[in-house]
Amino acid sequence: MRRRGARAAVAFVAVAALSACGPAVDVSQPAAPLAGVDMDGRHHDLAELQGSVVVVSVWASWCGPCREEVQPLSQAEQEWGDDGLVVLGVNFKDHPDAAQRFVEEEGATFPSVVDADGAISIDWGVTGVPQSFLVDREGEIAAVRFGPVTDEWIADVVVPEVQG
Amino acid sequence: MGIIGNALTVSCGILALAAAALWLARREQWARLATVLSLLAVLAAVALMEFALLARDTAVDYVVKVTEEALPAYYRFTALWSAMEGSLLFWLLCLAIVTVAFVVHGLHRLPPRMLGAAAAVLCAFVAAFAAVSIVASPFTLAEGSIADRPSPLLQDHAAMGIHPPLLYLGFTALAIPFALSCAALLTRSTGAAWARLMRGWTVVAWIPLTAGILLGAWWSYAVLGWGGYWAWDPVENASLMPWLMATALLHVTGPRMRSAGWRPWAIVLGGAAFALVVLATFLTRSGVIQSIHAFSVSPLGPLLLAVLLAAVTGWVVLALHGRSLFHSDARAAVLSRQTALQINRVALALVTLIVLAGSLLPTVVLAVSGDRLSVGPPWYERTLAPLAVVLLVVMAVGPWLRWGADSVRSLLGRIWLPAVTAAATSGVVALVVRDVVLALAAGLTAFVLVSLVVGIVRRAPGRRRRAGALLAHLGVAIAALAVVGSGIGAVTERTVAVGQTVLAGDTSATLVSVDRVDDGRRDIAEARLLLERDGESLGEARPQLRWYEEHSTMLAAPEIRPLFFDDVYVTLLDFDPVDTTATIRLAVNPLVSWLWVAGGVAVAGAAIAAWPARPRRGGVPSTRSTSGHTGVPDTAVVGAGGAAGGAA
Amino acid sequence: MRRWAVGLSIAGAVALALVGILTAVLAPNQRGDLAREVAESLRCPSCVGESVADSSAPVAAAMRAVIDEQLEEGRSAGEIRAWFAERYGTEVLLDPSPLAGGWLLWLVPAVIIAAAVILIVTRRHRGRRWIPLAVTAAALAGVIAAWAVTSAAEPSGSHSPTTAEGAAPAVGVLRDAVESDSGDPQLQLALARALDDAGLLAEAEQHYAAASRLRPLDTDIAYLHATVLVRDGRPVDAVPALERILAIEPEHTPALLLLGTILWEGGVQGGEELLERFMELEPEHPAATEVRELLTEGRT
Structure with missing residues (x-):
């Protein structure tokens, strides 16, 4: 009885110590299909982008932090586009006008597939917006980013994938 | 001001520590003085903080953290317990009040050694929580913690002024059964006075706990917008476990129930109830468990864990010291009141253990193997349902069982009236509603109701207390009925334009308009809808969405139209001011309002049963020889001879 | 005698209970539909302690839509749960089965x-x-x-896809409400829109008119009033309403377009002027090309 108590106490302490760790990320599994029409009516399909490194970024105009990542993403595409980096947005459950305004205000240069009912994002396992996925040249998910994409993330995670 | 507040808290801790030592040293006069002074110190600290809050004295960090310019005075007052630091101070105040109440009430009722031991334990807790309150002092906040503002949810509903104080009162009052448990183990003795106080203080804790938990359920039902009242959230569970223990304790310590091994049960349950309270405090304030009720992560975790471990270890050491109390003869006939009571406490203990397992398993598994698990309502419902059925059946039939050996034949002869009513009710409800579980729950309620009527009508000694206890049982039965009924609802979620209708079951809501108002503190969108059922108008509903700019938080304010058999529950989920469309969630929730009535009935029943008798005789009227034979259901919740009155 | 009565009541009650319970057992399950049950057994990944069924978070709403879609495709509750567990991990399951960890x-x-x-x-x-x-x-x-x-x-519940209800109940409810309080412009407007949706244009027009009388400065109501008149084949009657809009808000482009077209087609003076003003204000408007054609056509 007392030994069990001691073990429970150890578990408690361990729990208290570990409570700060972040969500586990499942990496290197094939990316889910992503095909659809962007806000200007052009068709995009991730399957056709095999051979490129793709950052898939899920965003919505009603999400405040999403504004922070437009700049880093647009810049990264301009800088590394020639080396095979493609940025493909997914506009999650949004009002078309509001999304259009968002793109204009933030000056997004990358296209975004419209995911009006959210089905594509759910298929990708999106837990909240913004959330981004790094898809490697073989079409596998190499990294997942919860929250807005930053210049650091691009430098530390995306660029090595592009160069490697 | 911050220095004075901290000094008061520190002096409360030192005085309480001194009081604990003095109680153990049996210097009673001085001990009493120190105990009362420690209360006065924390009272002064709380008064100081309340003054700062009401005057919005921005020199105090905590005031800046929890209040804002436009906050009404009521929510400034309640802001004391809206963030962690203040809530710990308030907790300390409740504990100190309970300690003094116990000492004053127990002074001439308990043997001095017993009183001293129990008071010493209580004072030690006051000292421990004073230390906690100094580390997380609301007078001098740690850097950076000012930014974590409390959710506007806590500044938006009148229940904020009642729900937390009730729970704090109930939780802290459970420290007394713990202290009494320790005192019994230390002195290796119990006795009639001990049992009376144990019971009385358990009732004093049980009533506000029951009311507080149900008020919390009602609050979440009324504001969260999804129409549920219980989410099996780890923190909700943390408040449920002490309640379950207190309920079991009520059924162990009644004078008439002291049979079949009651003493070890009373001692263990008394210890477990408050240990679970401290565990709850630890869980809500350490950041170990994610929950909407949890305060943000803090360095308090280890300190509270230390308090928890000290309390549990101390109790275990005392239990080894006083292990002679655990020997008892638990034998009773299989069909007897004793067995019913035993099933009751075992089942309640099992429910508590399973809830504890469900609350802690995900965290433990994560720590041990790194796997993430979720435990949600479906798990609790499935796992606890068999035990709930056992508890409810025993609750209904138990009061009809005789002490000592009973026989099936004689039992059937006594319970035919409620049984027939129950069967008929089940049949009718099943024919009308076509739901088996609901029909059975209705039958159970009818059974308890008839038992209550019989208990009131038939004259027998101890009638008032018996009726009170049966009334409390009726409350539980109605609550079970409401819980079962609330599962058969209809929900529809739809985006509609003005002039369009949402339909759920036979109830419809037609959108008339969407308006926007800004009241300075928040930006409110309000949908105006016409409710209708079977061609009858049910009036208008005006659910709102409130945007709190300062907190960047959106809160729903659903509109609830309570009818006799169900609630029409309308939530505004989203709106589009350009197209004047609104996304409306329309739900019909059967019997939910019965749950609030049930809570009132149960609390009233417990109060009636436990209200101290006029001091005709010191003891309790003995009805044991008569009740079983006159065919009167008898829950024998016979009260505490004055504990409740003294403390209330 | 008393024993006899007791016996009879017991027999009656037992029979009643048996009949009732049997009917209830045989009746179709009414404990919610399958979609809701599945949603209740999944954790909302972006919330704390809420199920997908109860959360108002956008991700939860999207997940509910996916559940509906998959049920319509004929997948079972277990398959859908497994589908979500594959994407979100076992922690998305609020009641994981013994096999799923x-x-x-x-x-x-x-x-x-x-x-x-x-x-x-x-x-x-x-x-x-x-x-x-x-x-x-x-x-x-x-x-x-x-x-x-x-x-x-659990999976025995039925699934009935949420179908869009007609406007019929709305019209009835709103009519009653308007009857009891005809001075409420919001009610008048809601009834007008419900009637409009139901295709009862003549009646809708009366209530738009009533709403417009109660809120004379509201150009949105006046514009709706005008359009319903046009659709009801009475474009000329729409002129006063449109003129009122332009008196309040001279740059109300939809009113400029509509009034200009009505006047032009009626051969009344001033139509061309209005249409030209519209083109100035909205050169990019999809209708602008048609208007341009109309104007050039007229000139030739």
Whole structure:
């Protein structure tokens, strides 16, 4: 009885110590299909982008932090586009006008597939917006980013994938 | 001001520590003085903080953290317990009040050694929580913690002024059964006075706990917008476990129930109830468990864990010291009141253990193997349902069982009236509603109701207390009925334009308009809808969405139209001011309002049963020889001879 | 006599209970539809302690839509849960099955219950070893059977896709409301729009007119009023309303377009002027090309 108590106490302490760790990320599994029409009516399909490194970024105009990542993403595409980096947005459950305004205000240069009912994002396992996925040249998910994409993330995670 | 507040808290801790030592040293006069002074110190600290809050004295960090310019005075007052630091101070105040109440009430009722031991334990807790309150002092906040503002949810509903104080009162009052448990183990003795106080203080804790938990359920039902009242959230569970223990304790310590091994049960349950309270405090304030009720992560975790471990270890050491109390003869006939009571406490203990397992398993598994698990309502419902059925059946039939050996034949002869009513009710409800579980729950309620009527009508000694206890049982039965009924609802979620209708079951809501108002503190969108059922108008509903700019938080304010058999529950989920469309969630929730009535009935029943008798005789009227034979259901919740009155 | 009455009442009550319970058992399950049950068994990944069914978070709404879609495709509740577990991990399941990593959650309660039963029964029947074992086994079997039944019963709910309801009930409700309070412009407007949706244009027009009288400065209502008149084949009657809009808001482009077209087609003076003003204000408007054609056509 007392030994069990001691073990429970150890578990408690361990729990208290570990409570700060972040969500586990499942990496290197094939990316889910992503095909659809962007806000200007052009068709995009991730399957056709095999051979490129793709950052898939899920965003919505009603999400405040999403504004922070437009700049880093647009810049990264301009800088590394020639080396095979493609940025493909997914506009999650949004009002078309509001999304259009968002793109204009933030000056997004990358296209975004419209995911009006959210089905594509759910298929990708999106837990909240913004959330981004790094898809490697073989079409596998190499990294997942919860929250807005930053210049650091691009430098530390995306660029090595592009160069490697 | 911050220095004075901290000094008061520190002096409360030192005085309480001194009081604990003095109680153990049996210097009673001085001990009493120190105990009362420690209360006065924390009272002064709380008064100081309340003054700062009401005057919005921005020199105090905590005031800046929890209040804002436009906050009404009521929510400034309640802001004391809206963030962690203040809530710990308030907790300390409740504990100190309970300690003094116990000492004053127990002074001439308990043997001095017993009183001293129990008071010493209580004072030690006051000292421990004073230390906690100094580390997380609301007078001098740690850097950076000012930014974590409390959710506007806590500044938006009148229940904020009642729900937390009730729970704090109930939780802290459970420290007394713990202290009494320790005192019994230390002195290796119990006795009639001990049992009376144990019971009385358990009732004093049980009533506000029951009311507080149900008020919390009602609050979440009324504001969260999804129409549920219980989410099996780890923190909700943390408040449920002490309640379950207190309920079991009520059924162990009644004078008439002291049979079949009651003493070890009373001692263990008394210890477990408050240990679970401290565990709850630890869980809500350490950041170990994610929950909407949890305060943000803090360095308090280890300190509270230390308090928890000290309390549990101390109790275990005392239990080894006083292990002679655990020997008892638990034998009773299989069909007897004793067995019913035993099933009751075992089942309640099992429910508590399973809830504890469900609350802690995900965290433990994560720590041990790194796997993430979720435990949600479906798990609790499935796992606890068999035990709930056992508890409810025993609750209904138990009061009809005789002490000592009973026989099936004689039992059937006594319970035919409620049984027939129950069967008929089940049949009718099943024919009308076509739901088996609901029909059975209705039958159970009818059974308890008839038992209550019989208990009131038939004259027998101890009638008032018996009726009170049966009334409390009726409350539980109605609550079970409401819980079962609330599962058969209809929900529809739809985006509609003005002039369009949402339909759920036979109830419809037609959108008339969407308006926007800004009241300075928040930006409110309000949908105006016409409710209708079977061609009858049910009036208008005006659910709102409130945007709190300062907190960047959106809160729903659903509109609830309570009818006799169900609630029409309308939530505004989203709106589009350009197209004047609104996304409306329309739900019909059967019997939910019965749950609030049930809570009132149960609390009233417990109060009636436990209200101290006029001091005709010191003891309790003995009805044991008569009740079983006159065919009167008898829950024998016979009260505490004055504990409740003294403390209330 | 009394015994007889008691016996009869018992027999009657038992019969009633049996008939009632049997009908209820045979009746179709009304405990919600399957979509809601599946949603209730999934955790909302972006919330704290909320299920997908109860959360208002956008991700939860999207997940509900996916559940609906998959049910319509004929997938079972278990398949849908597995689909989500594959994407969101086992932690998305609020009641993981023993095979999906939740074995501990099934084992722990069973062990707790078994331990309690063994403890009690051995204390009661010291000496006879088989009794505690038998009772424990029976109790456990009962509990596990209850779990199995409740788990197995779960997918029996029906799934009825949420169909869009017609405007018919709305019209009735709103008519009643307008009758009792005809001075409420919001009610008048809502009724007008409901009638408009239902295709009852003539009646809708009356209520737009009423709403417009109550809120003379509201150009949105006036514009709706005008359009319903046009659709009802009475464009000329729409002129006063449109003129009022332009008096309040001279740059109200939809009113410029509509009034200009009506006047132009009626051959009345001023139509061309209005249409030109519209083109100035909205050169990019999709209707602008048509207007341009109309104007050039007129000139030739």
